[in-house]
Amino acid sequence: MTDILETIREMVVGGKFKDIEKEVQRAVDSGTDLNLLINDALISAMDIVGKRFADGDIYVPEMLVSAKTMKQGLDIIKPLLTAGEAEHRGTIVMGTVKGDLHDIGKNLVIMMMEGAGFRIIDLGLDVKIEDLIDNVKKEEADVLGLSALLTTTMPEMQKVIVALDEAGLRDQLKVIVGGAPIDQRFADEIGADGFGADAVEAVQLAREFVAGK
Ligand code: B12
Numbered sequence: 001m002t003d004i005l006e007t008i009r010e011m012v013v014g015g016k017f018k019d020i021e022k023e024v025q026r027a028v029d030s031g032t033d034l035n036l037l038i039n040d041a042l043i044s045a046m047d048i049v050g051k052r053f054a055d056g057d058i059y060v061p062e063m064l065v066s067a068k069t070m071k072q073g074l075d076i077i078k079p080l081l082t083a084g085e086a087e088h089r090g091t092i093v094m095g096t097v098k099g100d101l102h103d104i105g106k107n108l109v110i111m112m113m114e115g116a117g118f119r120i121i122d123l124g125l126d127v128k129i130e131d132l133i134d135n136v137k138k139e140e141a142d143v144l145g146l147s148a149l150l151t152t153t154m155p156e157m158q159k160v161i162v163a164l165d166e167a168g169l170r171d172q173l174k175v176i177v178g179g180a181p182i183d184q185r186f187a188d189e190i191g192a193d194g195f196g197a198d199a200v201e202a203v204q205l206a207r208e209f210v211a212g213k
């Protein structure tokens with residue numbers, strides 16, 4: 001079990017996108033726990049990649065190939081996570097804030113939320129405030145989920161909250177935030193309703209907030 005997780009981790013770190021699907025499928029077929037597969041193989045690979053990048057051992061192109069490899073691995077797991085509850089629990093608008101091109105974490109959160117039965121409007125990455133506001137209104141969102149991976153794009157989250165307030169929408173929905181540099185303290189500071197450290201916590205928050213409406 002550990003071996004296959006390690007193999008997958010190394011494949012993502014090494015950007016072996018041609019072989020990743022086969023290997024992830026093999027792990028799934030042999031009954032590997034999906035949480036282990038996501039956390040201990042795929043996500044932990046991105047942590048290694050991030051560290052190597054920070055240390056100057058690799059550059060953006062390598063990071064991109066690892067990201068592509070990770071996505072292809074996740075694509076194999078996605079149908080298994082979303083096959084569950086079909087019942088519609090509430091609407092969540094999700095997006096990575098303006099200026100930020102990281103969407104792997106957001107996509108993972110979306111997969112788990114869909115699996116938990118929420119209706120997701122995915123606005124993608126580098127999303128303008130106006131697009132977030134328009135969709136919150138149009139889709140009658142219960143929750144707005146914002147993702148940011150760069151310290152330089154974190155302040156964008158606060159701007160979104162201020163804009164929601166100005167549009168008179170702030171009381172109608174809950175705002176949840178996440179991404180590697182985000183923590184509870186930052187979430188409190190900017191007036192978000194919740195912070196989730198990972199996709200499981202994101203789903204817990206969504207359940208709590210939709211039930212509490
Ligand atoms: C892959 C990657 C890229 C890819 C992104 C591809 C893609 N489609 O996403 C590419 C190559 C494009 C990229 C580019 C850059 N990157 Co980059 N990247 C990464 C890397 C290695 C992994 C990120 C990742 O996918 N992690 C795995 C996912 C699953 O984790 P996650 O995003 O944190 O998400 C989890 C939680 O945070 C949470 N979550 C996430 N979103 C949300 C939302 C809600 C609502 C909730 C509740 C929870 C939640 O749940 C998720 C699942 O558990 C990180 C290093 C790292 N360890 O974070 C650097 C990193 C984020 N990048 C960094 C940098 C510097 C850059 C560049 C500026 C590099 C450059 N010189 O061009 C550019 C910026 C581009 C831009 N404008 O955004 C730095 C940021 C430093 C900083 N202090 O801001 C990091 C930390 C690397 C480093 N150690 O230096 N990057």
